[in-house]
Amino acid sequence: MKNLLLICLFFTQSIFAQSPNAWPNKPVKIIVPYGAAGSSDTLARIIANQLSKSLNQTFIVENKPGAGGTIGSEFVAKSAPDGYTLVISGIGSHIIAPFQYANKYDPIKDFTHIAFLGGPPLAMVVNPNLPITDLKSFVSYAKTQPNGMVYGSPGIGTHGNIIGQYFAEINNISLVHVGYKGGGTVVNDIAGGQLPAGIMTLTSAKTLVMGNKLRLIAVTSSKRMANFPKIPTFEELGYPKLTSTTWFSVSGPAGMPSSIVEKLNTAINQSMQTPAAKEKLEFEDMEFTPMTTAEFNKFFQNEITTWGPIALNVLPK
Numbered sequence: 001m002k003n004l005l006l007i008c009l010f011f012t013q014s015i016f017a018q019s020p021n022a023w024p025n026k027p028v029k030i031i032v033p034y035g036a037a038g039s040s041d042t043l044a045r046i047i048a049n050q051l052s053k054s055l056n057q058t059f060i061v062e063n064k065p066g067a068g069g070t071i072g073s074e075f076v077a078k079s080a081p082d083g084y085t086l087v088i089s090g091i092g093s094h095i096i097a098p099f100q101y102a103n104k105y106d107p108i109k110d111f112t113h114i115a116f117l118g119g120p121p122l123a124m125v126v127n128p129n130l131p132i133t134d135l136k137s138f139v140s141y142a143k144t145q146p147n148g149m150v151y152g153s154p155g156i157g158t159h160g161n162i163i164g165q166y167f168a169e170i171n172n173i174s175l176v177h178v179g180y181k182g183g184g185t186v187v188n189d190i191a192g193g194q195l196p197a198g199i200m201t202l203t204s205a206k207t208l209v210m211g212n213k214l215r216l217i218a219v220t221s222s223k224r225m226a227n228f229p230k231i232p233t234f235e236e237l238g239y240p241k242l243t244s245t246t247w248f249s250v251s252g253p254a255g256m257p258s259s260i261v262e263k264l265n266t267a268i269n270q271s272m273q274t275p276a277a278k279e280k281l282e283f284e285d286m287e288f289t290p291m292t293t294a295e296f297n298k299f300f301q302n303e304i305t306t307w308g309p310i311a312l313n314v315l316p317k
Contacts, residue, residue, distance in 0.1 A: 023260050025081045027058040030250075031087045033072030034154055035065040035182025039203040039286070040088045041246050043117050046280055050271030065181035067158030069093025070104045079108040080257040083264070087112065090248035095303045097157030099311035107304070111254040115268040116272045116296045118281075118288035121221035122163055127190050128215040130197075135218050135237050138197070139171050151188040152198040155179045156314065159246045160186075160199035162307070163220065165314035167242065181230040190214055202228075203284045220244050225285055228314030238239040245287065249296065265293045 028051075032044045041063065042043060048059040064072030068090050076087035080303060081174065087093075094107040105111075124134045132141050142149035153160030156179035168175040178195065180186045183204025189195040191213035191250055198205075202225065208214040209228075216231050222243050234242040252261075269290040281288055 021259060023257075023263070024055055024057040026084065027060055028083065029060050029062055029085050031072045031076050031085065031291045032061060032063045032095045033065060033069035033087060033093050034063070035184055036063055036129040037184030037200040037204070038154060039120055039246060039284070040069075040090065040248050041182075042203060042280075042284055043286070044088045046277050047117070047250070047268055047271050050274055051267055054267050054271060064261045066155070067101060067104075068097035068155040068161070068179065070097050070101045070157070073097075073111075074104050076251070077081075077253055079253050081112065081253040081257075083252065083256055086114070086250055086252045086264075087111075088117075088248050089251040090117075090119070091244075091246060091303060091307065092154070092158035094249075094251070094300075095307050096159060096162050098316050099308060100157035104126075108165060108301075109131040110254050111251045112254055112261060113249065113251045113263045113297050113300050114256075114261050114293060115250045116289060116291040116299065117248045117250065117268070117272065118286055119245055120203045120284060120286045121202045121219045121225070122160055122199055122216045122244070123209075123216055123247055124167075124197070124199050125187070125190060125205050125209065125216050125221075126197040127193055127195070128212065130195070130215075131216065132197075132215070134177075134232075135234075135239075138217060139173055141170075142168075142173040142175065145174070146309045148176040150176045150196055151195070152178045152180055152189065152195045152200075154183045154186060155181060155199050157311075159244070160201075162311055162314060163242055164199045164243070166310060167239070169314055170241075171192070181184075187214060201229065203286065206285065220246075227285055232273060249300075261293055265296075 034040045044061045050058045073093045079085035098107045153292050183200035186198045209216045272288045
């Protein structure tokens with residue numbers, strides 16, 4: 001009888017542990033599909049810190065970079081949909097990259113999209129020793145390079161990659177793309193002279209720009225950034241189609257229980273609006289807009305409609 005009671009207690013505890021209503025009763029892993037020090041990593045650590053406090057459970061950030069964010073994202077897509085493995089998704093890894101890596105995953109069918117995090121604009125930066133001070137001189141310089149001008153981005157299929165190729169197409173110039181495993185390594189190589197130029201989030205470039213190690217020549221925001229009021233936007237320079245934000249979000253494997261999804265959405269929206277998070281976002285030049293799960297999924301679908309045709313047109317086949 002004693003053994004029977006122990007068995008019943010074990011199964012009762014197991015069922016409770018697996019119940020969506022008990023979530024989270026063990027550490028939750030947040031996969032960042034890019035390297036450390038980039039915008040996605042920054043956002044992941046903001047919400048991990050805040051969620052650990054609000055949900056009284058440990059949220060662990062783990063970087064799994066590579067292939068335009070698809071390696072880490074594919075790992076999550078194949079994980080159990082129990083709410084304990086999440087991914088920092090976004091325009092690069094879940095809108096653009098799937099057109100480059102079509103066999104990796106379906107950005108709609110293979111994921112549960114939970115919450116919008118927002119993000120920073122993209123920045124076009126160059127090594128300050130080059131004779132490039134604005135977009136006009138960037139184009140002129142690129143035309144003098146017999147084998148094309150090399151530029152870097154956080155990875156093949158990322159937002160920086162597609163903006164670069166689209167810019168090259170508009171100006172009829174040759175830009176040779178080099179994909180990295182995150183924005184942090186790109187900016188270091190540009191500052192060190194190993195790479196002439198790059199397009200990545202302003203968050204990734206900001207510190208080196210302020211230290212005069214990089215020259216910032218344009219941003220993709222709809223208006224000039226408060227921290228860089230002298231830097232023009234692509235739109236005011238005649239490129240309105242390049243106005244965009246490198247937004248990030250939180251997603252999980254397909255089939256996550258709705259109760260966990262809604263609990264996460266509410267907690268993430270609250271976390272992003274705490275004084276500590278707001279201060280960090282402002283410092284990193286990031287903008288956050290709270291969205292319900294339904295609003296975010298509608299936004300997600302609209303982004304595929306907007307950027308899909310461009311990705312198919314400019315990314316290498």
